[in-house]
Amino acid sequence: MATPAALPPLPFNPSRVRTYLLRLPLFTRLVLIIIIAFWLLELQTIWSVVHWGSLIPEEVGLSTMYRLNTYPVIHSGFFHALLNVLALTPLMERFEAEHGTLTAVALFVGPLSTFPGGLYILIERFILHSNTAVVGASIWVFLLLGSEAIRTFKSHPYFSLGNYKIPTWTSPLFACVFVSLLMSNTSFLGHLCAILIGYLLGLGYLKIFVPPEKALRWIEGKLNLLGRLPHYVSVDQKTYGRYGVLPTPNAGDGDRPIPMSYLGTTQRLGP
Template sequence: MMRSPQLQALKDRYGALPYITTVVVGIMGLLYCFSLLSSSVTKVLALNPSAVLHGGIHRLITYPLVHQDFFHVFFNVFALVPVLSSFEEETGTVATVGCLYFFSVIPGVVYVLTSLLFSSNVVTLGASGWVFSLMAYFALKDYAVRQTIYLNQSIQIPTWSTPVLTLLLIALLLPGSSFWGHLYGLLVGYAYGLGYIPVARLPAQLVYKVESTLSQYNLTRALPRFVSDESASKHRVVIDTTVDAGVPSGGTSPVLAPVGGVGRSAFNGQGRPLGV
């Protein structure tokens, strides 16, 4: 029986995920199953601004991993896998862990501060913030190569703006979604891509040290589909920064600065509501 190209593409994308992508999806699935047994799982891990201010700092890290219901986790996984797996393949497994940490903490802190400023305590949860951060990153990368895309024969938009359109579309179609959570994730992704959050990119020496330690115990081979920094460098895009792509950049920009290797673009998927 012949398989359609679409089914084969889905199998190729979701069937052999890199290590951290697999771990993240597995944790999200497990936590959803646990939440069916006890709703306290979600309550303890979701981003509750008031709880964070009273010692629940862990929520700044855990809120992307818990979800409201089956459809929430399903669509978040469907949207996250393409962008996160592509990001891990070109960034490396160890460095991706650091990026996900900051892609969670920075928007979470801003969300809590905003809630404090406006005397609000709306709980938010879900991986859509990660989705928007990664969408922004890849949109910037695509923009450095192709500045515009055509919506039809007469309308064109800057490539970097495609995640913004997704944000507005979701806000329009799903007014109960966490617009601010999505927006903060989007802004962090743009800031990272332009090199304004260098702390989110782990130093090469640290990545090398961690990988060397794992290699000593043969864990880099034991961990399924572990992406080393050396392997990831083969997937990174080479951008000639002497050509003006219209995007402000500096020498530290992970999107626009030349990093070696041959890359590929992966701007796929759209987010689900980050919160309720």
């Protein structure tokens, strides 16, 4: 009797993936759950989740301002959602571990969603006179890449490409062009707006929107958030990543590599 052929080994270690998922901080988990929930809702045909929550420039008004918060967590299909989840998870996990859960909530619900969305509406509607809708969490992916690129530029201003020295802050721009050429129906303008806001975040111009640590400590103590909420990252627990910092060769103080293993897409819903 012939012995059945052995299955080829998996390209990743399932136990390591499981360990990584189990240690995700609270807000990152909630964002992933919301993305999955909206994708599941889109499977029904009675109500269009994409049309309801996408960023449509001419349909954003006082009664529809919620679109500035819903468009990053809504996707137009399974693969669109999957690519953006793979791209966003390590970046958001890193941000939350570094800055704390309350800070992550305040920034991503506030300026890190509304500012790139508002800039996109301003250019799309009043300069380009178009009305192309966009959805997708890659708005956050490119924003975080832009912020990381600025921080890396401060310690390593250039990277070499043959005989050329290219500023490290331009790396998200190259990624933006690459994704637009490689993937159809992506919004180059949406990604570019996200990168510009990410640059402002990396340069420190958005610090005024970060809640004071004194206020955060008061809220955490009053509500006992660290004791009540599993995987919560407190303002005092956020040590440059509450899980520690991985050593980086030839890296100076404050330098952190740009995590560009995955690149997501903001889906363009119009022509």
